[in-house]
Amino acid sequence: MQQHLPKLIYIERRSRIVSLIPYINILNIALPVLYFGIVFVYGKAFFSDEAWARGIKTKIFVFTVVLHFAYLILRTVEFRHPPVTSIYEMLTVVSFSVAVAYLFIEFRSKAKGTGYFIAIIAFVLQLISSLFIRDLTEVPEALRSNLFGLHVSSAMLGYAAIAISAVFGFLYLMLYHEIKSNRFGVVYQKLPNLETLERMGFTAFKMGFVLLGVAIIAGFVWLPSSGLDFSYLDPKLIGTMLIWLMYGIGILAKRRGDWKGRKVMMLSVWGFGITLVSMVVINLFLSGFHKFD
Amino acid sequence: MNLVCVGISHHTAPLELRERLWFSEQEIKATLPLLNSEGFDEAVLFSTCNRTELYVHVRQPELRVKFLTDLLLNQKSAADHVPHDQFFNYFASGATEHLFRVASGIDSMILGDVQILSQIKEGFRISQEIGASGFFMNKIFQSAFHVGKRVRTETVISEGAVSVSYAAVELAERMFEVLGEKSALVIGAGETAQLTAKHLKSHGIGKLLITNRTAERAELLAREVGGSTLPFDDFGNHLADVDILITSIQSDNYVLSADDVRRIVKKRLASTLFIIDIGVPRNIDPETRKIDGVFVYDIDALQGMINENLQKRQNEIPKIRSIIAHQVAELYQWYSSLHVTPTIAAIREHFEAIRADEVEKNINRFAPHERELVEILTKRILNKILHRPTVNLKNGQTQTASEGLLKISVLRELFDLGSPAEKEQNDD
Numbered sequence: 001m002q003q004h005l006p007k008l009i010y011i012e013r014r015s016r017i018v019s020l021i022p023y024i025n026i027l028n029i030a031l032p033v034l035y036f037g038i039v040f041v042y043g044k045a046f047f048s049d050e051a052w053a054r055g056i057k058t059k060i061f062v063f064t065v066v067l068h069f070a071y072l073i074l075r076t077v078e079f080r081h082p083p084v085t086s087i088y089e090m091l092t093v094v095s096f097s098v099a100v101a102y103l104f105i106e107f108r109s110k111a112k113g114t115g116y117f118i119a120i121i122a123f124v125l126q127l128i129s130s131l132f133i134r135d136l137t138e139v140p141e142a143l144r145s146n147l148f149g150l151h152v153s154s155a156m157l158g159y160a161a162i163a164i165s166a167v168f169g170f171l172y173l174m175l176y177h178e179i180k181s182n183r184f185g186v187v188y189q190k191l192p193n194l195e196t197l198e199r200m201g202f203t204a205f206k207m208g209f210v211l212l213g214v215a216i217i218a219g220f221v222w223l224p225s226s227g228l229d230f231s232y233l234d235p236k237l238i239g240t241m242l243i244w245l246m247y248g249i250g251i252l253a254k255r256r257g258d259w260k261g262r263k264v265m266m267l268s269v270w271g272f273g274i275t276l277v278s279m280v281v282i283n284l285f286l287s288g289f290h291k292f293d
Numbered sequence: 294m295n296l297v298c299v300g301i302s303h304h305t306a307p308l309e310l311r312e313r314l315w316f317s318e319q320e321i322k323a324t325l326p327l328l329n330s331e332g333f334d335e336a337v338l339f340s341t342c343n344r345t346e347l348y349v350h351v352r353q354p355e356l357r358v359k360f361l362t363d364l365l366l367n368q369k370s371a372a373d374h375v376p377h378d379q380f381f382n383y384f385a386s387g388a389t390e391h392l393f394r395v396a397s398g399i400d401s402m403i404l405g406d407v408q409i410l411s412q413i414k415e416g417f418r419i420s421q422e423i424g425a426s427g428f429f430m431n432k433i434f435q436s437a438f439h440v441g442k443r444v445r446t447e448t449v450i451s452e453g454a455v456s457v458s459y460a461a462v463e464l465a466e467r468m469f470e471v472l473g474e475k476s477a478l479v480i481g482a483g484e485t486a487q488l489t490a491k492h493l494k495s496h497g498i499g500k501l502l503i504t505n506r507t508a509e510r511a512e513l514l515a516r517e518v519g520g521s522t523l524p525f526d527d528f529g530n531h532l533a534d535v536d537i538l539i540t541s542i543q544s545d546n547y548v549l550s551a552d553d554v555r556r557i558v559k560k561r562l563a564s565t566l567f568i569i570d571i572g573v574p575r576n577i578d579p580e581t582r583k584i585d586g587v588f589v590y591d592i593d594a595l596q597g598m599i600n601e602n603l604q605k606r607q608n609e610i611p612k613i614r615s616i617i618a619h620q621v622a623e624l625y626q627w628y629s630s631l632h633v634t635p636t637i638a639a640i641r642e643h644f645e646a647i648r649a650d651e652v653e654k655n656i657n658r659f660a661p662h663e664r665e666l667v668e669i670l671t672k673r674i675l676n677k678i679l680h681r682p683t684v685n686l687k688n689g690q691t692q693t694a695s696e697g698l699l700k701i702s703v704l705r706e707l708f709d710l711g712s713p714a715e716k717e718q719n720d721d
Contacts, residue, residue, distance in 0.1 A: 179467060180582070182594050184453075184601055188467060195470040198564055260586040261564030 020078040021135065027071040032130045034064040035095075035123035042116035047186055057115065058106060065103060068096045068126075079135060084152040087279060088133040090159075095125035097160030105164075105200070113190045114197075117167045125163075128280075147222035151215050158211030159275065161204045162247070166272030168201030169265035176262055198261040202254065205268050209247040216244055239278040246271055294628050296433065298388035299361045299380055300346035303402045306379040308342075313371040316340040318419055324368045325425035331360070335430045339416025341409065343402050346395070348388065350429045358382045389433060389624055393617040396441040398450055405450035405606045410441040432627065440620045447616070448609040453602030458488035460595045460602075461569045462496050465537055468565050468588065476500035479520075480528060480548060481541035482510040485571045487518075489539050494518045502535065504528045506542065529553075533560035539569045540576035548572070551580035554587055569595070629697035636701050637683050639710040648675050 038061050044053035072093065075083045083089035102118040171191055178188045191197065219237075223230055250267040253259035259267075301314050316324065321338045328336045328349060335350040347361060362380050366372040383391045392413075394400045401409050417434045420426040426434070444450055454460035469475050477498050479490045482505045494501055501520030504527075505511035511522045523531060532538070532549075540548055549557075554577070558566060570577040570591045582589040648671050659667055686700065705711065 175467070179464070179588055182597055184598055193466065193470055194468045194565060199470065257559075257562045260558075262585055 020074045024071065024074050024078060024135075027067060027074070028130045028133065031064070031068055031071060031092075032123060032127040034060070034067065035099075035119060035126050038064060038119045039116065039123050042119050046113060046116045046190055061099070061103060061106075061115070061119070065096070065099050068092075068099065072096060082149075084156070086134070087284075088129045090152070090156055091125045091129035091279075092133065093156050094159045094163065095122045095129065097157055098122045098125065098163050101160055101164055113192060114167065114171060117171055118164060121163050121167055145222060145226070147218050148226070151218035151222055154211045154218065155215035158208050158215055159279070161211055162208035162268070162272050162275060165201050165204035165208055165268045168197050168204060169268030169272075172197040172201055172261065172265040173269065176265075194261070198265060201265055201268055205247065205264070206251060209244065209251060212240070212244050212247070216240060236278070236282045239282050243271060243275050243278060246274075294385050294389070294429075294625070295351045296348065296385055296388040296429075297351060297358065297361065298346060298348050298383040298391055299358055299365070300344060300382075301365075301375070301380050302344035302346070302400070304400075305381050306375070310375045310379055311343065311345070313374050314340070314345045314365060314369050315342070316345060316369070320368065321416070321419050322423050324364065325420060325423060327364065327368075329425065331357075335426045335428075337417050337420040337426050337430050337434065339413050341412045344395070346392075348392065348430070348433070386621055386625065389436070390617060390621050392433065392437045393440045393620055396437040397444040397613050397617060398441075399610055399613050403455055404603060405452075405455070405609075407445070407451045410438065410445075413437060413441075433624065436620055436624050440617060443616050443620075444613050448612050450606050450609045450613060453605055455599050455602050455606070456488075457485050457571065457592065457595045457599065458492050460598050461489045461539070461590065462492040464569075464588070464590060464598075465493070465567055466496065468567055469536065473497045473499045475536040476502065476534060477537035477539065478502045478504065478523070478528065478531065478535040479514075479539045479541070480504055480576070481539075481572065482507075482514045483541040483571070486539055486541035487514055489569065489571070490514060490518050490520065493537070494520070498537070502528075502531065532557045536563060536565065537567045537569070539571065541571040542576060543572065544576060545574070547578045548576040549578065549581070551578045551584065554578075554581045554584055558584060558587060571595075626697075629701070632698065632701045633686055636704060636710065637686055640682070640704065640708060641679060643708050643710065644675055644679060648672070 038057070041053045041057045041060055044050045045057050072083055075089070083093055098118060099122045102115060102122070105118075106115060171187075172194060174187050175191050175194055175197060178185060179194070192200075246267065250259065250264055250271070254264045301311055303311065316338060317340075321340070325336050325338060333349040333351050336348065338345070338347045340346075345365065347365060349361065351357070359377070362377055362382075363372070366375060391400070396410055396413055398405045398407065398409055413434070417426065417430070420430065454463040465472065465475075472493070475498060477490075477493050477500070479486050479502070482503065490501060490503065501515075501518065502523050503511045503515045503518075503520050504523040504525050505514075506525050508522065508525070511525075514520070515522045532553075542548065554566070554568075564586050566587045568577055568581065568587065568589045570589060573592065575591055577589055577591075579589070579591075581587055652667060652671055656664055656667065686704075
């Protein structure tokens with residue numbers, strides 16, 4: 001025993017030296033600040049067309065996304081699980097997914113000029129996450145399952161997709177009303193055309209529907225084997241199902257030609273609003289499970 | 294700068310007079326050489342439907358405006374039709390400033406007209422081609438092109454549609470992703486409908502259908518713009534397939550009621566139907582604009598958009614004036630610098646002549662072995678005397694152009710050096 005003692009002390013000290021918590025804490029504060037900076041710079045580029053803002057906006061966005069990725073990795077390493085076990089951990093992942101998805105849009109599509117609005121979503125999600133996130137190291141055994149991993153990752157990508165769909169939907173509605181009411185302001189001049197906004201909004205809408213569908217199916221299959229105390233009448237489950245059905249009805253109505261651009265885009269905005277309420281309110285006040293901390 | 298500009302424009306003369314003074318390329322090429330023989334060393338002439346302007350650089354500061362206007366009138370045999378008071382004229386910095394204003398588009402009939410710059414470039418090219426312009430005109434016109442370029446990149450003077458037909462196409466581009474995948478139907482073949490059809494075609498509309506009560510006019514327009522025609526009685530059956538509808542016929546009743554449009558919209562899968570109603574009285578029931586996904590623009594709505602765009606262009610004028618003022622100052626800086634070197638050389642020559650003359654007169658008073666020393670000594674004294682004024686004159690290039698020119702003219706007057714030598718300028 002005497003011989004092993006120095007080694008144990010060494011390991012303990014070493015683990016303290018390489019503690020990642022200070023970095024995580026710094027990034028936890030820095031990320032919402034950086035996202036706010038992105039909103040500010042993209043706003044300057046969009047509304048005032050300032051050259052300096054146009055020059056640095058994408059750089060600062062890429063820099064922030066890289067830091068955000070590092071933050072997620074650090075959390076995973078330090079707390080020994082991917083940050084998907086509480087709503088606030090999930091919010092930072094959704095915020096990251098939204099930011100990455102937007103960067104793809106900016107680099108690859110014609111839908112430029114939408115960054116300001118998408119950055120607001122990423123900022124709000126990250127702000128809520130940063131304010132309430134807790135350092136959780138103990139993860140219930142129930143969550144260490146492949147099905148659960150599929151459930152969570154598809155749910156988060158689905159949420160990111162419907163968030164982006166909502167932004168495009170919102171921009172579509174703004175431009176729609178501007179053209180309808182003969183006003184030709186910044187929105188008219190800077191945004192992509194109506195059809196592009198509708199196409200991108202609806203693509204994200206469909207992706208959201210499919211991914212949330214996968215999440216729901218994976219969740220239902222996984223639940224009985226999870227060992228958790230649950231009920232199929234849980235408000236979270238019913239709420240999510242209703243949202244998913246609502247998106248499904250929207251897709252069907254659009255396909256059949258019953259609903260045209262504006263109605264589908266309105267559904268996209270409302271759907272996201274309702275989803276956000278479902279994520280926050282139901283999780284905090286109503287649901288019996290879906291809280292693992 | 295001995296620059297003279299004479300011309301006629303929409304500010305000074307009506308279209309029928311401007312037409313008489315429109316110069317083709319051949320006519321320009323025939324006119325400019327006549328100026329050379331009259332002592333004008335460089336000239337540029339350009340002509341558009343709104344203006345004809347002649348810029349000449351003269352060796353001596355003479356105001357031969359009447360000669361220049363007579364030349365333009367005689368070349369076009371228009372002396373009996375266009376009185377002299379229809380012409381404007383500008384001199385020196387006034388002429389350069391006017392040219393810059395024209396190049397910037399703020400002097401155009403349609404504020405911010407982008408065509409004028411290429412028309413000036415064309416006039417300058419013709420002049421260069423026949424050797425009528427050289428060192429001066431090159432600098433002046435390059436400065437004008439620079440003004441034109443800056444104005445277009447730094448301001449929004451030429452942005453936003455300012456004609457009904459362009460406004461319609463601009464709106465279509467804000468609604469549809471790829472015009473090439475869309476189809477448009479033009480009902481009627483009036484002037485604005487024709488222009489809108491042409492603009493849609495030039496912006497790549499996928500399919501252009503034209504219908505008119507008189508089928509021949511529809512066919513004529515279809516041939517002109519590259520579209521196809523529909524029988525007037527049958528166009529209703531095709532409405533569900535079009536994305537852009539332009540109506541421009543004279544009719545006491547609506548061509549389409551709101552219920553008609555509702556039925557069309559139901560049949561369509563696409564979200565957006567864009568209707569441009571240029572008819573007076575209106576061809577489309579105004580209630581139609583309440584229908585989801587249907588955008589109806591009548592002539593008043595398009596005019597409102599045009600007025601808004603014009604106001605935005607107006608707001609840019611102060612910015613453009615400052616660009617022009619900056620460029621005029623820069624040009625005169627360059628012009629005054631042209632006189633510095635010949636003036637310094639002339640002063641040196643003047644003093645050297647005095648020195649050489651005095652040395653020659655008195656050299657015999659010195660012993661032969663001292664004469665070389667006298668040469669060296671007097672030259673050294675002269676160099677020392679002229680060193681400071683030379684440096685100051687050269688540094689004077691950083692002052693304003695008019696200060697520099699004033700100094701030079703005072704020096705030339707004091708030492709009786711005459712006017713700046715044009716020869717040296719041409720050699721540069």
